[in-house]
Amino acid sequence: MIELFQMGGMLFMSILTIELGVVAYFAVKGFMNGDTNTSKIKSAGLLAAITGILGQLIGLFQAFEAISQVGTVSPALLAGGFKVSMITTIYGLIIYLVAILISLILKTRK
Known part of the structure; x- marks a missing residue:
């Protein structure tokens, strides 16, 4: 896990x-208070998904800039760069999925 964290930037x-901590904070607050308003949890999760996509786009931009300076790049190196750039997107989407699941659980507790 630590290796993926470092590879993702x-x-x-x-x-x-x-942002995962913010989702967890609002979730705990919702479970403790019996609050079924889940808009904050969903918003924090969506922010994480967007942040992950932004991280991927910035990583791809930097990779393409390096490729344009070098010239020729092997397909294996290019595939490795795509794999690394997707780490932040996957992490952000997992956080969003957790936020949606928590909000569904809180809504069913009515």
Whole structure:
């Protein structure tokens, strides 16, 4: 897990982890207070998904810029770059999925 965290880039992976903490905070607050208003949880999860996609796009931009400077790149190296760029997107979407699941659980507790 730590290796994936480092491969995904410390900046965006740290931001996504903070957003996961925000989702967890609102979830605990909802479970403790019996609050069924899940808009904050969903919004924090959506923010994480968008942050993950932004991280991927910035990583791809940097990779394409490096490729344009070098010239020729092997397909294996290009595939490895795509794989690394998708780490932040996957993490952000997992956080969003967790937020949606938590909001569904809280709504069924009425």
